[in-house]
Amino acid sequence: MRLRIDLSYDGSAFHGWATQPGLRTVQGTLEAALAMVLRLPAVAVVCAGRTDTGVHARGQVVHVDLPEDASYDERLLRRLNGVLPADVRVRAVAPAPPGFDARFSALWRRYTYRVADAPALADPLTRGHVLWWPRPLDVEAMAAAAEPLLGLRDFASFCKQREGSTTIRTLQHFSWERVDGLVVATVRADAFCHHMVRSLVGCLLAVGEGRRPATWPAEITAAGVRDPAVAVVPAHGLTLEEVGYPGDADLAGQADLARARRETT
Structure with a gap:
């Protein structure tokens, strides 16, 4: 039997999603809880999107x-949450x-990135989930600069290259808006490569504070190579x-379509 599990977690105290020897990870924590509750010697889970160290999830799927x-019965959710730590919750x-595959059956993943760009917005109670930025940001300029990046493209300029993996993705949505004063980026794509979202955000922050023109992100994308001028935000x-x-x-x-190698043409 294959189960679908929806979960949320605060990534602050985890070394990312993927299991690493001797380190606390979300995957390792969930697999240990499943093995305990189901009384199995070992359990392996597959997630929709691997998150890096410190990244949070409200809608992870495995x-x-x-x-x-x-x-297996309907009590599994309650039993899992009874043994999981408080920074992971099964929903x-x-x-x-x-035919369901948490990773390959997915059509898209949606992320948000939150920024406080004024002293009055820097709430210590949300410091673990919001980036404090020292200069005011022009949200309209950032939104305009993000629009040309949409579509099927090679995002090598924004990705940490991994051997044997492609950097071609379809960016379906990339918006910037103010929500309760905070500057919020919403990014949706069929998939993301390593550091892609945080690099896209770093690139657009440079536009928002006026250090770079609105055309710069599109120019960086067209170059097709990692640019050290693009900051990877925390x-x-x-x-x-x-x-x-x-x-x-x-x-x-x-799932079959997702396993096929992407091409831009």
Whole structure:
């Protein structure tokens, strides 16, 4: 049986999602809790999007495959939350429909990044989730500079290159707005490469404070190479908000499409 698990976590005290020997990670913590509750020697989960050290999630999705003789019932959610630490909460657990893969069946991932650009907005109670920025930002200029980046493109300029992986992504949405005074970026794409969101945000912050023209992000994108002038902003302002999936009938087909290597032409 394959289960779908929806969860949230505060990434502040985790060394990212992926299991690492001797380090506290979200994956390791969840797998240990599942193994304990299900009384299994080991459990392996697959997530929709690996988050870096310090990045939070409100809408992470994972799947786990259980052996045929494993015991599952509707009490699993309550039992998991009974053993998980307070900075991880399981929001839902249910048998996954046929063809569901938390990673490859996803149509998109949506992240937000929150910035406080005035002293009055720097709330110590939210310091672990909001970047404090020392200069005022022009949100309209940032929104205008973000629009030309939409579509299927090679985002090598904003990604930490990994051997054998592609940097071609479809950026579906990239907006900037003020919400309760904070400057909030919303970014949605079919997938993201390593450091992509934090680099995009760093690039647009340079526009927002007037250090770079509105055309600069598009120029950086077209160059197709990592540019040291693009800052990777701190992780704590970033949250994985939601993962979107197609209807049940299209889950397996979407997984096949996602496994295919992307090309820009």
